[in-house]
């Protein structure tokens with residue numbers, strides 16, 4: 173009896189499971205159809221925030237001279253990892269004392285040999301290098317001591333012209349020159365530190381310039397941590413010396429990342445540079461790190477081994493990209509670079525420790541230290557997919573605390589390779605709809621998930637795609653994230669590029685029924701600039717049209733109204749400028765932005781015709797865009 177009861181139980185159990193699987197599948201399908209997003213991110217591929225992205229880079233310093241050498245097996249692994257990241261931007265720091273003692277040069281010191289290994293890699297892989305100097309050597313009498321500045325110029329000359337490292341494009345005079353921690357026992361006051369750095373920059377630039385080196389290496393800075401106003405001061409006082417601006421951000425608390433403070437800070441600096449005469453200059457973060465949980469005695473960040481640290485860093489990186497930063501370098505690549513001054517142990521801040529299994533001072537590091545830490549996963553994907561030469565595009569929304577979406581595009585023939593990151597640094601799961609109006613094709617996106625319980629990897633620990641998403645981005649891609657998690661969508665590495673319709677009316681000839689005065693001509697509605705506008709006379713009716721130059725198929729018009737908008741208007745099209753067809757009518761306009769779509773139609777001339785104003789003024793458009 174027991175036996176057949178058992179059989180019966182297992183049989184019914186099997187039926188029950190099958191039933192549950194069937195019902196579960198049925199509901200899963202139904203559920204996805206009706207599931208609503210918690211928020212929508214709208215990518216505008218036609219709005220470029222910064223057109224020359226340098227990359228999510230690496231901090232890769234030669235090991236301190238007293239550290240044991242990284243063995244060749246581990247070095248091969250380091251190369252394999254950096255290759256996977258496809259990093260094309262690096263900050264590499266040494267000291268003048270590593271090759272010059274105040275009287276003689278030693279180009280073959282231990283540190284210099286280690287530097288050459290790194291620069292050999294950078295040169296062979298086309299990595300853009302920002303070389304730099306940690307601090308003023310003890311033998312230098314001042315920051316303008318000519319022996320100090322000559323040693324820097326001689327180094328740059330030697331590395332480029334004797335060793336052939338044309339990869340060195342930027343030079344950073346001093347690390348964190350604002351920080352009292354850089355000045356030993358008796359740091360000068362902050363104003364003196366500023367003057368020291370400023371005077372040094374001016375003198376160094378003079379020397380570089382007189383030697384003709386400024387043709388191939390540019391000074392960057394201020395490399396500050398915390399005193400962000402040094403960027404403003406450098407912009408205002410050292411515009412002719414600085415080739416690019418960069419600084420550091422370390423957030424004391426994760427909550428400041430969650431609040432979007434990194435994006436606000438970098439965005440404010442970017443806007444400041446944009447509004448100056450130096451708007452073409454790069455701005456990047458030379459170091460990005462998190463202080464919460466830091467061990468201040470040994471200068472270590474024990475949280476580098478945690479999943480949550482990886483998400484917080486991802487949030488920070490996404491914020492720099494969103495703000496229009498040219499690049500960001502997370503601190504740092506490898507523990508095996510620097511000793512903590514307090515006790516001669518390694519500063520633990522890396523994505524791994526190449527000296528795992530080795531003894532440093534009194535401490536032996538476990539072999540497992542060589543393994544990749546959690547934050548390698550998202551940082552390597554940022555580095556791999558937010559590639560150098562990309563354009564950072566505008567992303568609006570979603571307005572959800574801790575949720576960040578950033579996107580870049582890079583030309584691929586007539587199409588675009590696109591990479592998108594969605595970070596959920598929120599306590600609860602989120603579903604985010606990613607859309608991009610103007611995308612005209614179905615593309616294959618590779619989706620990578622970095623979740624606490626789901627992060628596909630290969631045998632080397634490198635990220636693998638979770639799945640393909642085959643979508644037209646104009647319809648949207650729904651991305652589900654658990655509380656804390658990162659998703660990457662990319663057309664690189666096996667995907668297919670995205671086709672984006674551009675504004676067919678941009679800078680095309682424009683005509684209007686009237687203009688309010690010569691400050692508001694009709695072509696200002698077609699110049700791609702949201703600060704210039706067309707404005708009509710203060711009467712009804714009025715019209716404005718654009719000549720696309722040839723008959724084309726169009727299905728979308730975008731109007732960006734000034735406060736003087738139309739209450740009633742139409743969009744009319746024509747192939748001959750004689751016979752007009754109405755494709756859209758609005759009898760209750762509300763101004764703002766009208767993104768209008770209609771059945772595709774052939775047109776060469778596209779007109780906004782209005783007969784009822786919303787205000788006593790005329791009709792005024794910041795922009796009038798036309799799309800396929």
Ligand SMILES: [Ca+2]
Nearest residue numbers: 696701704794
């Ligand atoms: Ca305009």
